[in-house]
Amino acid sequence: MALAASALASCGDKNKAEDPLAESGRTQRTENLLTNLKAMSDSAVYMFGHHDDTVYGIGWEADYDNDSTIHSKSDVKSVCNDYPALLSFDLGRIELGGDRNLDGVPFSRIRQEIIAHFNRGGMVTLSWHADNPLSGGTAWVADSLKDVETRTVAAVLEGGQKHDVFLTWLDKVADFLNSLETPYGVKVPVLFRPWHEHTGSWFWWGQQHCTAEQYKALWQLTEERLKQKGVVNALYAYSPGTEADGDAAKYLERYPGDELIDLLGLDCYCFAPEADTTQIAQYTEHLAKNLKMVCAIAKQHQKAAALTETGYECLKTDNWWTQTLAPVLAQQPICYVLVWRNAHNRPNHFFAPYPGQHSTSDFVRFYNDKRTLFLSDVNGLYLQK
Ligand code: BMA
Numbered sequence: 001m002a003l004a005a006s007a008l009a010s011c012g013d014k015n016k017a018e019d020p021l022a023e024s025g026r027t028q029r030t031e032n033l034l035t036n037l038k039a040m041s042d043s044a045v046y047m048f049g050h051h052d053d054t055v056y057g058i059g060w061e062a063d064y065d066n067d068s069t070i071h072s073k074s075d076v077k078s079v080c081n082d083y084p085a086l087l088s089f090d091l092g093r094i095e096l097g098g099d100r101n102l103d104g105v106p107f108s109r110i111r112q113e114i115i116a117h118f119n120r121g122g123m124v125t126l127s128w129h130a131d132n133p134l135s136g137g138t139a140w141v142a143d144s145l146k147d148v149e150t151r152t153v154a155a156v157l158e159g160g161q162k163h164d165v166f167l168t169w170l171d172k173v174a175d176f177l178n179s180l181e182t183p184y185g186v187k188v189p190v191l192f193r194p195w196h197e198h199t200g201s202w203f204w205w206g207q208q209h210c211t212a213e214q215y216k217a218l219w220q221l222t223e224e225r226l227k228q229k230g231v232v233n234a235l236y237a238y239s240p241g242t243e244a245d246g247d248a249a250k251y252l253e254r255y256p257g258d259e260l261i262d263l264l265g266l267d268c269y270c271f272a273p274e275a276d277t278t279q280i281a282q283y284t285e286h287l288a289k290n291l292k293m294v295c296a297i298a299k300q301h302q303k304a305a306a307l308t309e310t311g312y313e314c315l316k317t318d319n320w321w322t323q324t325l326a327p328v329l330a331q332q333p334i335c336y337v338l339v340w341r342n343a344h345n346r347p348n349h350f351f352a353p354y355p356g357q358h359s360t361s362d363f364v365r366f367y368n369d370k371r372t373l374f375l376s377d378v379n380g381l382y383l384q385k
Contacts (some may be wrong), residue, residue: 033235044333044371046335047123047336050084051090053074076374083374083375087114092129096174107176133165174226174231189233237263239308247289322364326369
């Protein structure tokens with residue numbers, strides 16, 4: 001009897017298998033995911049991802065009070081009968097301790113969706129449009145507060161007037177990451193992508209609002225604190241905008257370092273309000289140039305590479321997927337491409353097709369392209385190979 005009880009106790013010691021590895025401080029599954037992302041970054045295939053895919057879309061929003069709607073809907077799935085391999089969610093406003101993120105999605109729901117997607121074999125990435133702790137405003141810089149914005153990064157670093165508050169913000173992120181656990185005690189690995197698009201100046205951590213040293217220190221502080229708080233399931237992505245314009249030294253100017261970063265990314269959007277072919281061609285050229293640089297740097301630094309955000313708002317051409325996006329991605333080995341959200345609460349703000357949208361047939365062709373990976377194509381993302 002005593003023997004049986006102790007055997008049970010050790011089986012039930014659910015955290016054992018999830019102990020961090022001595023070398024990296026992360027779980028084996030998290031390291032396996034990284035190994036697989038790197039291998040994919042060196043191959044012809046790439047995963048497709050969509051932000052907020054399973055929580056709302058065009059003309060619908062999940063019923064957040066009703067559990068039975070969890071992972072039942074997705075615009076992408078409605079079009080090609082498969083989920084994206086990669087889902088993305090945003091932690092903006094978690095720092096304030098509220099229930100919902102900046103786009104109105106409850107954090108409890110995001111947690112459930114992340115665990116559900118992990119259980120079906122998919123991958124998750126998280127961005128963080130953190131509010132401004134100094135001005136009290138949003139992540140976006142307000143012109144009227146410009147002088148405050150330029151002091152925000154300095155204020156959150158050690159010795160700054162908002163340092164202590166900022167630590168409590170990081171702790172809220174750590175609590176959330178630590179809470180991503182299946183009922184069997186498995187920590188769900190995620191790719192965390194904070195402080196993105198810093199080469200532009202629209203966020204308080206952007207180019208004109210801090211020095212390179214301060215930006216790097218922000219990363220250092222973020223990761224150190226998350227580690228101290230026991231986070232063992234996060235990989236980290238660096239995702240500038242396209243301001244470096246193909247210049248590797250510029251891209252790396254604020255790079256926090258190989259010890260802190262696992263994946264090198266790029267956020268690059270297609271702006272062509274009137275389906276103007278010249279503008280679309282400019283996007284293709286710009287994307288190709290910048291992605292080529294990112295892939296080369298990733299190779300040198302032995303990191304994974306991805307197109308961390310892209311999209312053509314309103315998808316004004318029928319064949320954007322196979323004629324604009326896929327040809328560029330065929331030239332550059334990345335592990336994933338992620339398109340932004342299909343907003344239910346903001347007219348004309350969508351980046352993935354939905355039933356009836358005129359790029360759906362082309363999207364199905366993109367889906368059927370052997371190089372694109374959707375949920376049914378990925379298995380073993382967390383296995384050791
Ligand atoms: C932006 C827009 C905003 C949204 C934010 C965070 O690009 O989609 O409407 O609030 O991302 O998701």
